[in-house]
Amino acid sequence: MTVLLAYDGRPNTEKALDYAIRHSVNYSEPLYILTVVSKDQMDLADPDESVREYMEAAQRKAASKGATVHTIIEVGRPGETVVEVSELYKCDTIIVGRSNRSSLDRLFLGSVSNYVVKNSDLTVIVVSGDRSEE
Numbered sequence: 631m632t633v634l635l636a637y638d639g640r641p642n643t644e645k646a647l648d649y650a651i652r653h654s655v656n657y658s659e660p661l662y663i664l665t666v667v668s669k670d671q672m673d674l675a676d677p678d679e680s681v682r683e684y685m686e687a688a689q690r691k692a693a694s695k696g697a698t699v700h701t702i703i704e705v706g707r708p709g710e711t712v713v714e715v716s717e718l719y720k721c722d723t724i725i726v727g728r729s730n731r732s733s734l735d736r737l738f739l740g741s742v743s744n745y746v747v748k749n750s751d752l753t754v755i756v757v758s759g760d761r762s763e764e
Contacts (some may be wrong), residue, residue: 634721639684641734646727646757
């Protein structure tokens, strides 16, 4: 069994990270932590540094709790990339954080968690964040 966490360092995915670590440790399953950098973010000055920082912090946190952890950084469309990576690594479960954006934002911007739930045949666990954290 293998767990894939879609992670972007924001508070709603921090709760998902904590859940994924507990799940991984409790069931002795390897944990893959994936972040997807959109092509738009690649146009920024240096998104790589901040991405590396939060991914390294996530890896340290998971390892300190006893998880067998691997990190993956990909460029692409987040929802599609999460589904593709889950297939590539033969994962059994995907864990995502739920954004607390408004319904209007989700309508225009889409939702990674909704995309993954609708387009993956795997078990998908959606961890909700606090409304005050967005």
